[in-house]
Amino acid sequence: MSLTDTAIIGAGPYGFSLSAHLRAASVPHQILGQPMDAWINYMPPGMLLRSEAFASNLHAPQRGFTLEDYYREKGMRYQPMGMELPLETFVDYALWFQSKLVGDIQAVDVAKVRYIGGHFQLALSDGRSLNARKVVIALGLKDFAQTPxxxxxxxxxxxxxxxxxxxxxxxxxxxxxxxxxxxxxxxxxxxxxxxxxxxxxxxxxxxxxWHPRPQTSRGILSRLARPDAGLGRGWRSVLLSDYPQLFHMLDHRRRKQIMEKSFxxxxxxxxxxxxxxxxxxxxxxxxxxxxxxxxxxxxxxxxxxxxxxxxxxxxxxATGFTTDIRQHKFLSKEILDTISADGGLPELTSNFETKVRGLYVIGPASAHSFGPVMRFVYGARHAAPCVARHIAGSLQAGATADAWSSAEGRILERTSDSSIL
Structure with missing residues (x-):
């Protein structure tokens, strides 16, 4: 049995962004999943991203890894708004981000996650098992597909x-x-x-x-009246795009109302x-x-x-998605019974932590706690640093990797940055 501090389930934009922040904080971790699997295998070639280019960045703990930086390195013309962004280009950008900041990935599926004795046991699709102090679910929408x-x-x-x-x-x-x-x-x-x-x-x-074509040059008065934000134009979009913690402070009824009427x-x-x-x-x-x-x-x-x-x-x-954490079949019944509420919506703390201590949810499944921005890549800029700070803080508070030394197995070196262990 292998050991790590944090296991990230999901190798997409949210998983990559969180891994980059954990690596910068020297937190040993494993990222589990096929890199950009849903984007490569479950989205049609030739598709264009709905988000504007400036709102399609993965989030890094340092400068130099935005979509604009990638375009510049490849000698391509970049435009923050009004630029068509092909699926294939975005996937290439994400894999470039991975190669620079994340490193290798355990390209396996997670078959089962159990919470035993204050830590998590993960059974992997290749027959191996992994023990982790923390687990972060960073998956997309595929499991939540809603068919009439x-x-x-x-x-x-x-x-x-x-x-x-x-x-x-x-x-x-x-x-x-x-x-x-x-x-x-x-x-x-x-x-x-x-x-x-x-x-x-x-x-x-x-x-x-139909959304209108973005105006790439607007006067200052127009921009003050209706500023551009990650989810669209206007002050309401600014609040939902850039202040998910304010959304989290609302009561459940108000959150649900906003989710149903937004976008x-x-x-x-x-x-x-x-x-x-x-x-x-x-x-x-x-x-x-x-x-x-x-x-x-x-x-x-x-x-x-x-x-x-x-x-x-x-x-x-093409009838959308309904978040229901119970659709993640790899979670044990005990975990699901603890974290599921209101039809399978996970109730999360301000640090994206579920009612099971050490289990976090980021990405689309966190939208009912932090707003519609979490359904988009743009939400990674909020979730990744927040969760990384909380995990790093708990590690420094005394739950160190040394506590695992007496456990069965060996410490599994983090493939994304084994040199820091």
């Missing part, structure tokens, strides 16, 4: 969720129905249409909310010309049933009180 009940009984051949893509070549030349009206639905519709699929978008909304279904400015007039859209339409008939999926839909049918080769549910 009406589509859940369909075989995978005929129905899937937008969280599962991935290369879209399988859909070339096919009839595809997309259910949903947000960024994911609109982005998939554009990519599928451009590769030769016949796309029909079905949405409950009366229209698509709903909408489309980025660079998608409008790729969708409008090119993709068939049915507005104010509800799917009431679905079945497979003659090797096609047939949806019964209702619009303006009238029922009709829509047939396709495949239907994609």
């Amino acid at each position: 009940a009406v589509l859940q009984g369909l075989p995978e051949r005929y129905a899937s969720h937008s969280a599962l893509y991935g290369d879209l070549a399988w859909a070339r030349g096919k009839d595809i129905v997309i259910v949903g009206g947000g960024q994911s639905a609109l982005g998939l519709a554009a990519l599928l249409h451009e590769q030769g699929s016949s796309v029909h978008l079905i949405m409950r909304e009366a229209d698509v909310i 709903g279904a909408s489309g980025a400015w660079w998608l409008r010309d790729r969708v409008v007039g090119k993709v068939k859209i049915s507005f104010e339409t509800e799917v009431c049933s679905a079945a497979v008939e003659n090797d096609r999926v047939v949806l019964r839909v209702i619009r303006e009180g009238r029922e009709s049918s829509v047939a396709a080769d495949h239907v994609i549910a």
Whole structure:
């Protein structure tokens, strides 16, 4: 059995950012997971990031590792706003960040996490096990995909969720129905249409909310009236983007209200010309049933009180995500029973710690405690330094790695910076 101080579950933007801060604080740790797995394997090639470039930085404890720094090193033209940011470029940037500040990663999945005797035991997918004083869950949204009940009984051949893509070549030349009206639905519709699929978008909304193209040069009065922030324009966006601790101070009812009314279904400015007039859209339409008939999926839909049918080769549910920590099957029942509240939402302290001491949650699953900024890469600038300070502080307070020396096994050198151990 191997030992470490802190295990980070998740090798994406939040995991990388936290690892960089722990490394700077000389905290021995392991980062577990396939590097940028969801971004590489579950997002379609050619996708553009919704966030503006200035809001797409991983967070480092020192200067020189922003997206702009990466562009400069590669000799590419950078623009903080109004620049299209391809998925592939962002992944390359994140892996560059990893190579500079994180180092090697344990490219394994975590099969089980148990809390025993004041520390955590992790069973890994390669058969090894790991003991850790602290564990940080730094995963994305994939486990929280929400598929409407009406589509859940369909075989995978005929129905899937937008969280599962991935290369879209399988859909070339096919009839595809997309259910949903947000960024994911609109982005998939554009990519599928451009590769030769016949796309029909079905949405409950009366229209698509399109974000305007950013104004890269504004006067000082305009910027004072509606400043730019990580999540958009305006003072409300500034508060939600840059002051997650204020959000954390609100009562549960108010937090839930803000989450439900913030950043709903909408489309980025660079998608409008790729969708409008090119993709068939049915507005104010509800799917009431679905079945497979003659090797096609047939949806019964209702619009303006009238029922009709829509047939396709495949239907994609681009219907968003619902945070439910219970979907992380690797957590033991005892841990889940302790940290789950209000339908699976983890209640977190101001340091992102759960009710199980030493277990932290950062990234999208922390959004109901710290606001919608945690659903975006921009939130790493708040979570990573906060959690790193708390872990480093507890280590200095007496829970040192020496306490592990009598335990079974050996200290596993941190692959991200073994020289500091």
